[in-house]
Amino acid sequence: MKTQIIIGLVIALLLTQLPIVGKYFAILNTMIHESGHSLMALLTGGEVRQISLFPNTSGVTLTGHSSWFSQFITSMAGYVSSSLFAFFFFYLIVKGQYKWMIYILLAFLVVNLLFWVRNGYGLFWIVTFGAAFIYLLRSGHQGVIQYVLVFIACLILVESVTSAFEIMWISFIAPGQAGDAANLARATRFLPAPLWGAGFFAQALYFAWLALKRVFA
Secondary structure, X not given: OHHHHHHHHHHXXXXXXXOOHHHHXXXXXXXXXXXXXXXXXHHOXXXXXXXXXXXXXXXXXXXXXXXXXXXXXHHHHHHHHXXXXXXXXXXXXXXXXXXXXXXXXXXXXXXXXXXXXXXXHHHHHHHHHHHHHHHXXXXXXXXXXXXXXXXXXXXXXXXXXXXXXXXXXXXXXXXXXXXXXXXXXXXXXOOOHHHHHHHHHHHHHHHHHHHHHHHHO
């Protein structure tokens, strides 16, 4: 198990640096990130209008809110959701609960396809990624399925950390373009974007450490 995870982390880190194929796989984390925004908007009384997923791994979630708190907590949810998702998947791996990983991934894909994602590339990604995933499950090769699920968990973990680092870096060099960090800075006014960017990166590192600790402790 430890060897599988080490290999999975290395492959995920190298793969996501590739220009086209790497970005295709990295969009899985983008979907989770944007879904986190959407779920939190709904939980706090807001609405989800649309999610867009783009080939460069960026994403946009259009939401409506009835209160400042709903907008604030929704803006925080993206990076935190990715980190929690990575941690939870590693928890399921340690427990050997691979079926739950399958159910959760399929649920996210179906909900995004039916209700949220509406742009062309986003729909293309969900359909192709979902079709490949279902084909793998129908193949019945349990060993291969296990390796793929470990890789997916590693991919989400790597992307949760690297994407949080990127937003932190942008928040220092171009605060107004720092996505969620910029939105939170505008919402709070007294807390600048670099502080939010650093906070996103710190929590990503913390949950990554917790996830790996469960495996290597």
